[in-house]
Amino acid sequence: MTENKEKISFKPIIGLALVSLLICGLLFPLVVTGIAQVFFPYQGNGEIVQLNGKPVGSNLIAQNFTMPFFFHARNDSASGVDPDITLKDAYSQITQINNATGISSAALTNIAEQNQEGTFWVFGTPYVNVLRVNLVLIKDYPSVYGNFSG
Amino acid sequence: MIDAIQAISVILILGITILIAKLIAPYIARVYNRAPSRLDKIVNPVENFIYKICSIDPSHSMGWKQYFLVGLLLNVAQMVIAFLILIFQGNLPLNPLGFHGLSWDLSLNTVISFGTNTNLQHYNGEATLSIFSQMTAIQFLQWTSAATGICMGIAFIRGFIVGSKNMGNFHVDFVRTITRILLPMCLTASVVFIVMGVPQTLNASTTVTTLQGTTQSILVGPVASLDSIMQLGTNGGGFYGANAAYPFMNPSPYSNVFMIALMLLLPTALIFVFGDLLGKKREARPLLWGAYILFGINLAIAFAPTIPLIAPGIETRIGGFMSSFYTVATTAATTGSVNSALSGMHPLTITSGFLGMFIQSIPGGKGIGMMYMVMYIIITVFIVGLMSGRTPEYLGIKITGRDVKLVMVSFLIHPIIILVPTVIAYASGAASAIGVGGNSVGYTQIFYEFTSAAANNGSDFLGASGNTPFFNIATAIVIFIGRFAPLAILLALSGSMIGRKRGGTSGLKTDSPIFTIVLVASIIILVVLTFFPFLALGPISSFFRGLTNGF
Numbered sequence: 047m048t049e050n051k052e053k054i055s056f057k058p059i060i061g062l063a064l065v066s067l068l069i070c071g072l073l074f075p076l077v078v079t080g081i082a083q084v085f086f087p088y089q090g091n092g093e094i095v096q097l098n099g100k101p102v103g104s105n106l107i108a109q110n111f112t113m114p115f116f117f118h119a120r121n122d123s124a125s126g127v128d129p130d131i132t133l134k135d136a137y138s139q140i141t142q143i144n145n146a147t148g149i150s151s152a153a154l155t156n157i158a159e160q161n162q163e164g165t166f167w168v169f170g171t172p173y174v175n176v177l178r179v180n181l182v183l184i185k186d187y188p189s190v191y192g193n194f195s196g
Numbered sequence: 197m198i199d200a201i202q203a204i205s206v207i208l209i210l211g212i213t214i215l216i217a218k219l220i221a222p223y224i225a226r227v228y229n230r231a232p233s234r235l236d237k238i239v240n241p242v243e244n245f246i247y248k249i250c251s252i253d254p255s256h257s258m259g260w261k262q263y264f265l266v267g268l269l270l271n272v273a274q275m276v277i278a279f280l281i282l283i284f285q286g287n288l289p290l291n292p293l294g295f296h297g298l299s300w301d302l303s304l305n306t307v308i309s310f311g312t313n314t315n316l317q318h319y320n321g322e323a324t325l326s327i328f329s330q331m332t333a334i335q336f337l338q339w340t341s342a343a344t345g346i347c348m349g350i351a352f353i354r355g356f357i358v359g360s361k362n363m364g365n366f367h368v369d370f371v372r373t374i375t376r377i378l379l380p381m382c383l384t385a386s387v388v389f390i391v392m393g394v395p396q397t398l399n400a401s402t403t404v405t406t407l408q409g410t411t412q413s414i415l416v417g418p419v420a421s422l423d424s425i426m427q428l429g430t431n432g433g434g435f436y437g438a439n440a441a442y443p444f445m446n447p448s449p450y451s452n453v454f455m456i457a458l459m460l461l462l463p464t465a466l467i468f469v470f471g472d473l474l475g476k477k478r479e480a481r482p483l484l485w486g487a488y489i490l491f492g493i494n495l496a497i498a499f500a501p502t503i504p505l506i507a508p509g510i511e512t513r514i515g516g517f518m519s520s521f522y523t524v525a526t527t528a529a530t531t532g533s534v535n536s537a538l539s540g541m542h543p544l545t546i547t548s549g550f551l552g553m554f555i556q557s558i559p560g561g562k563g564i565g566m567m568y569m570v571m572y573i574i575i576t577v578f579i580v581g582l583m584s585g586r587t588p589e590y591l592g593i594k595i596t597g598r599d600v601k602l603v604m605v606s607f608l609i610h611p612i613i614i615l616v617p618t619v620i621a622y623a624s625g626a627a628s629a630i631g632v633g634g635n636s637v638g639y640t641q642i643f644y645e646f647t648s649a650a651a652n653n654g655s656d657f658l659g660a661s662g663n664t665p666f667f668n669i670a671t672a673i674v675i676f677i678g679r680f681a682p683l684a685i686l687l688a689l690s691g692s693m694i695g696r697k698r699g700g701t702s703g704l705k706t707d708s709p710i711f712t713i714v715l716v717a718s719i720i721i722l723v724v725l726t727f728f729p730f731l732a733l734g735p736i737s738s739f740f741r742g743l744t745n746g747f
Contacts, residue, residue, distance in 0.1 A: 054262065054265055055251070056269075057251045058250045058251055058367050059266065059269050059270050059273055060273060061250030061251065061252075062246075062252070062270055062367060062370065062371070063270060063274050064277075065246055065250060066274065066339065066340050066343075066370075066374065067274070067277055067332060067336055069379075070335065070336050070339035070340060070374065071331050071332035071333075071336030071339075072331065074335075074339075074379070074383075074421060075331045075335060075396075075418045075421040075422075077383075078383070078386045078387075078390075078396050078418070078420055078421040079397060079398055079418055079421070081386075081390070081396075082390045082397065083397065086390045086391060089390050089391065089393050089394065089395065090390060090397055090420075091395060091397055091399070091402065091416065092395045092397075092402060092414050092444065093393055094404065094414065097407070101402065101404040101405075102404055102405065102406060102407055103404050103406055103407070103412060103414070104402075104404070105393075106393060106443035106447050107412075107414055107444070109406045109408075109410075109412055110406075110408075111407070111408060112408065116407070116408070122509070123441075123508070123509065123510065123511055123512070124438060124441035124510065124511055124534075124535070124536045125436075125438040125442045125443060125511060126438065127442065127443060128443070128511050128512055128513075130512035130513050132505070132506055132512055163513070171505040171506060171515060173513060177407075184407070194407050
């Protein structure tokens with residue numbers, strides 16, 4: 047070990063600031079982007095869902111459903127784009143969808159149940175992805191949702 | 197209240213995290229001892245190249261002053277670079293949404309906040325920052341502040357090692373932290389996040405036509421690379437304003453648990469590294485048990501009220517229980533990312549959050565939390581010494597009057613830089629100017645803002661509404677002092693241990709369970725005595741007034 051020099055030299059500081067910018071601010075995010083785009087393009091680009099070859103939304107971002115024949119997302123959550131509703135919430139919307147579409151309550155209940163997401167162990171409460179169940183409705187009932195299937 | 201299965205789950209998540217921390221600690225210790233490693237073949241040439249182009253002499257060693265100053269100056273240089281990037285964002289590449297440069301006071305607040313591992317955010321990233329800024333200003337500083345914190349912690353330990361002659365070389369520690377610890381860990385964590393659904397792209401948005409025929413912009417970007425360093429580096433600053441409540445940052449119940457484990461991992465590992473580097477593994481026990489007993493008390497406070505499964509402010513996929521757990525962890529590790537809306541939370545959960553940020557070492561930020569816990573140990577040794585009439589000793593070193601003065605000053609900085617600006621915010625009208633009232637709810641928000649800034653936590657109630665010159669500048673000053681003043685003092689303390697006479701084992705046994713209990717008690721007494729009146733005006737008052745409609 048060389049002697050303790052208490053003098054501060056600035057060249058290593060400026061150099062290291064720039065090198066760290068290059069490695070941490072550019073190289074790392076670019077390498078991770080490369081990995082995502084090559085191996086996991088679906089997740090890497092935001093889980094974009096398609097209907098008949100056209101992008102109609104993201105699995106992870108709520109869309110503002112207002113029409114009575116769709117399940118509706120929440121509008122009070124922390125992120126403002128919560129893509130999920132609880133199974134209970136889904137059940138509470140069934141009467142309204144039944145009135146608007148004529149699809150039987152039993153069939154709607156079944157669709158909600160079939161599409162509930164696994165919660166982690168015991169945490170939370172069973173939930174459904176709103177976009178996913180609405181896409182199921184469109185696919186299962188083309189006569190009702192003909193206008194929406196593109 | 198929580199049920200037995202939830203309690204077991206909490207213990208399992210914490211237990212597994214602590215176990216992994218213990219397993220990686222010897223590797224971390226070897227990195228700073230410059231011990232040979234299998235990585236050498238790949239990493240040595242890279243490191244040597246960096247040393248060469250930066251004119252770094254890796255054999256040079258530093259005293260505490262030089263070590264601290266080099267770290268401080270490097271951090272300031274990095275903040276200046278990021279400041280320029282934010283100011284001139286409009287003229288820089290990778291700005292697909294065409295955002296303008298930030299105001300000087302918001303830029304200043306942001307770079308000081310990120311350059312110190314705080315990540316208080318007075319902006320919403322998705323509506324303010326270009327992809328380039330997210331990478332080269334935000335993520336850049338998240339890396340460098342994390343690396344700096346670890347280095348300072350390691351240097352602090354070195355002062356206490358028997359026979360050590362200096363604090364090491366900051367340049368070398370900094371480079372090795374990035375190449376040998378953060379790069380492999382963040383790369384792994386980023387890939388896990390991507391698999392779980394976190395986007396990573398250089399695009400800023402994808403436009404889709406929704407089922408109902410309207411146009412929707414899906415805001416994406418290099419999120420996974422941020423998620424990893426945000427949690428591993430106990431940074432906490434989000435890509436989006438909603439932070440870890442935003443589905444792209446935290447897509448599932450699984451990613452939520454992963455995030456909790458990641459933010460506790462390095463602070464806990466550094467506790468084990470303390471014992472490993474000292475060559476006295478048992479001395480890590482009071483730090484570990486002290487931290488996690490207090491963490492357990494905080495969890496008990498947060499879980500005391502009835503936690504709803506779902507409520508306004510709670511994301512469906514995460515649920516109330518995991519939101520409360522996350523909030524306790526994020527304040528205890530001074531990370532500051534949030535997965536739910538603080539404004540909806542029960543006053544007891546908020547109180548628990550305050551306690552985590554007051555103590556700053558349960559387990560605290562990586563490196564820094566361990567330093568604070570040693571500070572509490574020295575205070576405790578001193579108090580016990582006074583009571584028993586014996587000379588206080590720690591690790592066989594006699595604790596002098598100067599040592600006690602140093603630790604008391606570093607402890608007292610914290611309440612001063614929280615309480616004084618809180619008062620100024622009200623006296624100057626800055627709080628009412630952004631619509632925050634003087635009742636217990638409003639006061640809690642302002643008090644929380646400065647507590648979070650001082651503790652380098654970063655969670656807050658204000659968010660983008662804090663983007664006023666007063667709050668930008670006031671919190672920037674508090675953050676800067678809250679980071680660097682205690683660091684300097686604690687490094688001075690550690691540096692003064694070098695070359696001191698080590699006595700026998702006549703002193704108090706600091707590795708015993710009884711000492712841990714005394715330590716926990718003295719931390720509670722210190723913190724309660726200091727902060728209770730101020731908590732009473734805020735969340736405790738809200739609690740007794742029955743303002744508990746949240747979660």
